[in-house]
Amino acid sequence: MRAVVYTGKGGPEVVEVREVEDPSPSRGEVLVRVRAAGLNRADLLQRRGLYPPPRGTRADIPGLELAGEVVRCGEGVSAWKPGDRVMAIAAGEAQAELAVVHERMLLPVPPQLSWEDAGAVPEAFLTSHDALFTLGGMRPGWPVLVHAAGSGVSTAAIQLVKACGGTAIGTSRTADKLERARALGLDHGILVGREEPKFAERVRELTGGQGAPVVLDFVGASYLPENLAAVATGGRIVCIGTMGGVKGQLDMGLLLRARATVVGTVLRPRPLEEKIRATREFGRDALPLLASGRVKPVLDRALPIDQVREAHAQLEQNDSFGKVVLTA
Numbered sequence: 001m002r003a004v005v006y007t008g009k010g011g012p013e014v015v016e017v018r019e020v021e022d023p024s025p026s027r028g029e030v031l032v033r034v035r036a037a038g039l040n041r042a043d044l045l046q047r048r049g050l051y052p053p054p055r056g057t058r059a060d061i062p063g064l065e066l067a068g069e070v071v072r073c074g075e076g077v078s079a080w081k082p083g084d085r086v087m088a089i090a091a092g093e094a095q096a097e098l099a100v101v102h103e104r105m106l107l108p109v110p111p112q113l114s115w116e117d118a119g120a121v122p123e124a125f126l127t128s129h130d131a132l133f134t135l136g137g138m139r140p141g142w143p144v145l146v147h148a149a150g151s152g153v154s155t156a157a158i159q160l161v162k163a164c165g166g167t168a169i170g171t172s173r174t175a176d177k178l179e180r181a182r183a184l185g186l187d188h189g190i191l192v193g194r195e196e197p198k199f200a201e202r203v204r205e206l207t208g209g210q211g212a213p214v215v216l217d218f219v220g221a222s223y224l225p226e227n228l229a230a231v232a233t234g235g236r237i238v239c240i241g242t243m244g245g246v247k248g249q250l251d252m253g254l255l256l257r258a259r260a261t262v263v264g265t266v267l268r269p270r271p272l273e274e275k276i277r278a279t280r281e282f283g284r285d286a287l288p289l290l291a292s293g294r295v296k297p298v299l300d301r302a303l304p305i306d307q308v309r310e311a312h313a314q315l316e317q318n319d320s321f322g323k324v325v326l327t328a
């Protein structure tokens with residue numbers, strides 16, 4: 001099969017498409033003919049050698065999510081058959097023509113979704129669903145602060161907040177992304193400066209002085225003081241990414257007074273059973289919203305796998321709105 005291969009650690013120059021050996025499904029696993037695989041920031045970090053995949057997964061073939069057709073089922077698989085349209089998050093190796101996935105990690109692709117759209121679903125929607133509901137404790141009608149409002153995960157999160165009857169407050173450093181996010185249901189957009197990011201005062205105004213009970217944060221260190229000033233009493237700041245740095249100063253006095261929780265999350269290194277649980281909960285609660293069209297994948301662009309270097313460059317330049325997907 002053909003696969004994206006990292007020939008070393010470094011910039012886009014180490015990214016190639018090469019012939020590699022086909023994978024084979026073990027007991028309980030399914031071989032999938034990949035049609036579309038989303039690109040993620042984690043792939044860029046992995047390319048630089050900064051985010052190794054879990055043990056047992058090849059570090060030189062990236063790819064954290066996929067959509068495609070079942071080719072063959074390993075022994076003991078009962079839920080799927082050849083030809084089924086499926087999608088999943090993966091520990092790695094998804095940016096290839098073939099990939100192996102545990103049967104319980106697979107979800108059916110709603111019939112109306114194209115391969116490109118389906119490839120944009122798993123990481124963005126599972127991450128945001130898990131962060132909002134499981135980790136953030138989101139309840140119907142709550143206001144939620146979502147940072148980097150044009151990012152793949154945020155564009156999914158905004159729609160899930162709206163589907164839950166909530167108010168979506170989003171930040172971005174790019175005015176155009178806030179404008180585009182309005183079409184997804186964003187209620188209030190806050191344009192944040194690059195030098196001195198400020199948003200807490202506006203969040204307080206928009207929430208009647210209360211603050212946001214859930215904050216979905218992808219930025220990390222540079223937003224930490226404002227996040228703490230923006231979170232509601234008893235609220236939760238869910239840390240999903242660290243695009244603005246990993247080491248920040250936490251005002252413990254403010255944290256205590258807010259009785260707030262700061263919770264971190266990563267999907268990939270979780271044990272299989274935890275990833276299966278997150279997948280099944282998503283399948284139960286949010287997949288019907290995708291199937292009915294109430295929420296939709298947000299695809300910035302789909303590029304053939306041979307243009308993978310271009311796709312890396314686009315993500316790195318913060319150019320995209322929604323997901324960048326590779327088609328195999």
Ligand SMILES: NC(=O)c1ccc[n+]([C@@H]2O[C@H](COP(=O)([O-])OP(=O)(O)OC[C@H]3O[C@@H](n4cnc5c(N)ncnc54)[C@H](OP(=O)(O)O)[C@@H]3O)[C@@H](O)[C@H]2O)c1
Nearest residue numbers: 041148151152153172173174218241243244265266267318
């Ligand atoms: N924990 C997990 O399991 C998990 C899963 C998926 C993703 N993630 C992480 O979540 C984050 C978002 O992922 P994604 O795929 O949604 O991202 P994305 O689609 O690539 O979008 C990221 C956006 O964030 C904004 N941004 C970049 N650097 C920033 C900074 N220093 N300060 C403020 N904004 C910044 C940029 O938009 P503007 O500057 O134009 O606003 C950029 O377009 C990444 O860090 C990713 O690694 C974590």
